[in-house]
Structures are given as structure tokens and as C-alpha cells.
Amino acid sequence: MTPSDDDILEIHKLVGELKGLVQHPVHFYKIIINYFGNSFFIIKEADRIIGLGWGFVSQSNRNIFFLWQIGVLKEFRGKNIANRLIEKLIKFAKDNNCKKVHATVETGNIASWKMFEKMDFKNVSKGNIIFENGKKAIVNYYGSGTNQILYEYKL
Numbered sequence: 001m002t003p004s005d006d007d008i009l010e011i012h013k014l015v016g017e018l019k020g021l022v023q024h025p026v027h028f029y030k031i032i033i034n035y036f037g038n039s040f041f042i043i044k045e046a047d048r049i050i051g052l053g054w055g056f057v058s059q060s061n062r063n064i065f066f067l068w069q070i071g072v073l074k075e076f077r078g079k080n081i082a083n084r085l086i087e088k089l090i091k092f093a094k095d096n097n098c099k100k101v102h103a104t105v106e107t108g109n110i111a112s113w114k115m116f117e118k119m120d121f122k123n124v125s126k127g128n129i130i131f132e133n134g135k136k137a138i139v140n141y142y143g144s145g146t147n148q149i150l151y152e153y154k155l
């Protein structure tokens, strides 16, 4: 399902609990949900949000859907929930005529790169490259000091 305004505070709190994701301010999630909410997916169990995945279609290159954040509450991991969220995001991208999905992952986030590779995302990192944890990554990709693997899924 996609979130409503009532879910915003819970989403903000959930992201704060997920190591590996950056918690943006509350108003950021409100803006994203209000303006890009159709590509923001949550999974609830017993009225509690246990997983989320969101991104949006690039406005400078509409062939690309950028998957920004995906996360699952610790006690619900290993149950295919991220897989289901990625399938929803891929379907959204396809339905919106995108040709590829992009996502970036830090080399140290092993669960995450294993997840993307399991789902057939390819490591397309190029340019200023480093090898870390056996993975090719782009040095300081965001300018914030972290090396990132750039993943691409062809639709």
C-alpha cells in the first residue's frame, strides 16, 4: 500500500531505527509522500509499518527510476518483505515507462548488496573506482565520504 499523511511520523521513526538508512527530517517524508507518494510503498502488519521502499522517476531522464530507501524492521527480516517491496517498485517503474531502476549501496552494507544482486540488479559502478568487500564501488559518490555501489536493474 502507499502511505497517507497519518503514516508520516511512524515512517520517520521507522527509518530512524534502521541502521543503514539516513533518517531525513519529518517534513521531508511529508513532501515525498505528498508529491511522490504513488511510488512510496509500505507493508503493515497488525497496523504497524514493518517495511518501506520508495523512490521516484527522474525528471531529467524519465528512463530512470531511482530507488532511494528500502528497509525492513529487524524482527521481520529474512521473510521476503524487501523482495516484495522491490517488486512493487519495479512494477511502478515499468508502468511508468522507465527503462531502468538505479540504487546505490555502501560497500559495507552486505545484506543490502546481496539483496539487490539476488534480485538481478547489476553493479554498473564506473569512473573513480575502488574495490571494497570484493565489490566495485564509486569513490566518494555523493561527496559525503562514502564509496557507493551503483546498481542498475534493466526493465
Ligand SMILES: CC(C)(COP(=O)(O)OP(=O)(O)OC[C@H]1O[C@@H](n2cnc3c(N)ncnc32)[C@H](O)[C@@H]1OP(=O)(O)O)[C@@H](O)C(=O)NCCC(=O)NCCS
Residues within 6 Å of the ligand: 018, 019, 020, 021, 069, 070, 071, 072, 073, 076, 077, 078, 079, 080, 081, 082, 083, 084, 104, 105, 106, 109, 110, 111, 112, 114, 115, 116, 118
Ligand atoms: C536489506 C534489507 C532491506 C533486507 O530486507 P529483508 O526483508 O530481510 O530481505 P528479504 O527477506 O526480502 O531477502 C531478499 C534477499 O536478500 C538477501 N539478504 C537479505 N538479508 C540478508 C542478510 N542479512 N545476509 C545475506 N543476504 C541477505 C538474500 O539473498 C535474500 O534472498 P534469500 O533469502 O532468498 O536468499 C534489511 O536487511 C534492512 O532493512 N536493512 C537495513 C536498512 C538498509 O540497509 N537498507 C538498504 C539501504 S540501500
